[in-house]
Amino acid sequence: MVARPVVLTVRICDYAGHMTVAATTVTVQSRPALLGWSPPNSTPADLSAMLTRFPQPRLLRLYTGAGGGLASWSGSLLSGTPRNATLIYSFKDRPASLDVAGWLSARPVSWTAPIYLCWAHEPEQGPTAGDPTPDEFRQGWRDLIAALAGHPRRSQVRLLPVFTEYAARRAGTWWADFGQVAALAGVDAVGFDIYDTGYPAYRTPVERNDFALAAARRAGKPLVIAEWGIARKGFDADGTLCAQAMRDNMSHLRRQPDVAAVSWFYRGDCNLDNRTPERQAFVELMA
Incomplete structure (x- = not known):
């Protein structure tokens, strides 16, 4: 367990409009970050192959592309997903065009693990790559939050915007354009996809994660590294x-009190099937 401070704030307003604010800090115990994986593609075949490679995951990540709506709980993808594994699930269609509340209502009661729900992950690539504009991104997240506000099963999903560490770190307007979504009331955690692409050497854990941790802490929310990968140099x-x-990297993240989960993107130059030392490290870290 990792100890972390939490600030509890109470605001009381009387009939005359006078506001009283009181705050106290308590220390709570949190579990070290989970480590799991994303299959090369979000298909039943790839999911099944990954479950053969690494059975009984504690965490996995899946996607639905543009035009796919929200994956059906009884469809071939989610029905093959372990229901006791924390799931990071991303979708691309605009929340206002979907029945998000109905989708959550249909979640099987046998699904016992938390689900991180993400719309439009990695939005920084822009409209030419099929991503929303900053205005559309902010509105889409307001729509998603509103669609689930007051839902009786709201506690079963954690709303998670996911950003691109490489792009966000280099864009001076990133917070104003996209990052401010992390601070919206109703957003439960802050996500980043983090790779070492473009760096001649392996970054240190601090170099790799400082931007993402700072952004999550600015919003006062846990960090989820929704895609992680290190290509061999x-x-x-x-x-x-x-x-x-x-x-x-994982030792560093697990010492942080506010990192909830990390998902290795098992694809391309981050596929570990023929990388024996890295695969062994991955297996050990998941244990």
Whole structure:
């Protein structure tokens, strides 16, 4: 368990409009960050293959692309998903065009684990890549929050905007354009996809995660690393340095009191099937 401080604030307003504010800090215990995976593609076949490679995951991530709406609970994808594993689920269609409340109402009672629900992950790529404009992104999140406000099963989902660490770090207007969504009332956690692409060396855990942690802490919410991956660098012939970078990264994140979950993106140059040291590190870290 990891100890973390939580500030409890009470605001009381009397009939004359006088406001009294009181705050106290308490220390709560939180579990170290979960580590899981995302299959190469969100298909039943890829999900099944990953469950064969790494059975009984504690965390996994799935997606539905544009035009796919929200995945049916009885469809071939979600019906093959372990119901005791925390799920990070992303969808692309505008929340106002979907029956999000009805989708949550239909969630099977046998589904016991939390679900992080994300609309329009990695929005920074822009409309030419099929992503919303900043205005559309902010409105879409307001629509999603409103659609689930007061829902009797609202506690069963955690609303999670997911941003692109590489792009956000380099955009001076990122908070005004996209990041401010993280601070909306009704958003439960802040997500980032974090890779070492574009860096000649493996970044240290602090270098890799400082921006995402700062953004989540600015909003006062837990951090979820919804996609994580480290490609093997050319100077690291056998992958032992990459494996150590993976261990160091998770050790650092698990020492943070406000990191909830990390999902390895098992695809492309982050597929570990033929990367023995890195795969061994991954297996150890998931244990």
